[in-house]
Amino acid sequence: MTEDKLKEFRRRIDVIDDQILDLLNRRARIVVEVGKAKQGARGDFYVPSREKAIYDRLIHDNAGPFPDDGVRRVFREIISASLSLEEPLKVAFLGPQATFTHVATMQQFGQSARLVPQKSIPAVFDEVARGRANYGVVPVENSNEGIVNHTLDMFFESDLKIIAEILLEVSHDLLSISGDLAAVRKVISHPQALAQCREWLEENLPHVSLVDVASTALAAQLVADDESAAAIASEQAGSLYGLKVAKHKIEDNPNNFTRFLVVGRNTPSRSGNDKTSIMFSVKDEAGILYRMLEPFSSRGINLCKIESRPLRKKAWEYIFFLDLEGHIEDVIIREAVEDLRQYCQFLKVLGSYPRVR
């Protein structure tokens, strides 16, 4: 390419960038007005259903060649920065920095929100309940390893609502100071991450010792001081602690997703494609399992998930967690839940929120 041609292309890019910037400022001025309008009403500043509608519409209409994934990331940051003009958001997450929960929280809230790591799942709930954070993010299940009991147990005591779900594709890297696989004598990680890479470890590092720690990010931090150790953690944890990748993507099942919940103090209104989570315990009677599902099947309501946990106060009694398609403001959902209530000793609606696939 001649120098002149390159100059001309760059001039054209500058003109377009100026237009984009002008449009961003015009958009931001409108968002500020939206924020003022919300101040009077009860409305939340953060509206996950509206954000999802924006991404879905733009990706659907994207003619390319700008990649769909790029559209989402760019608009994620535009909305995050715009929202910070309405109200700077503070989001508590299960830390430390660079855990998968941190990555999921950044994916959901963008870089302009203030993300504050917490030491435990109860601490995340506590920050939100006391109003020190607007929202909290915690893991709830992994596609290979199942449910995070700690999170479900929190809903026994907490009155916080689930306001959104986040689905994150989890990919594990083997990280060390040198990036040399042959130097590894010990592999450190969270037990779930070790479990998700079990076959790869048996095949490629059969004689190393495996060490459990509280988080993948802590593993990366420890490895930064130990030449003979490697951590299984996210790429982000590797760059935070200056580690090299000894092997990229070592999870046994590449189809590895973790679902996170965003908790807040109010339930968002309908988006048209929602999910409702409830928890309940039933009386110990013959045929009860069949009857507790009948209010949903008779109305054709799709159940996405059912989990049970032992009720700690009483042996052999269980609490059920049910996710169903629809919003608690939908008449049919409300009626089904009220129908179910007659068989329950206890029932609580945990929240209705936009469904993510």
Ligand SMILES: O=C(O)C(=O)C[C@]1(C(=O)O)C=C[C@@H](O)C=C1
């Ligand atoms: O539409 C709103 O309610 C807004 O506040 C605007 C906006 C946006 O930038 O488009 C910002 C934050 C919300 O989470 C959703 C959308």
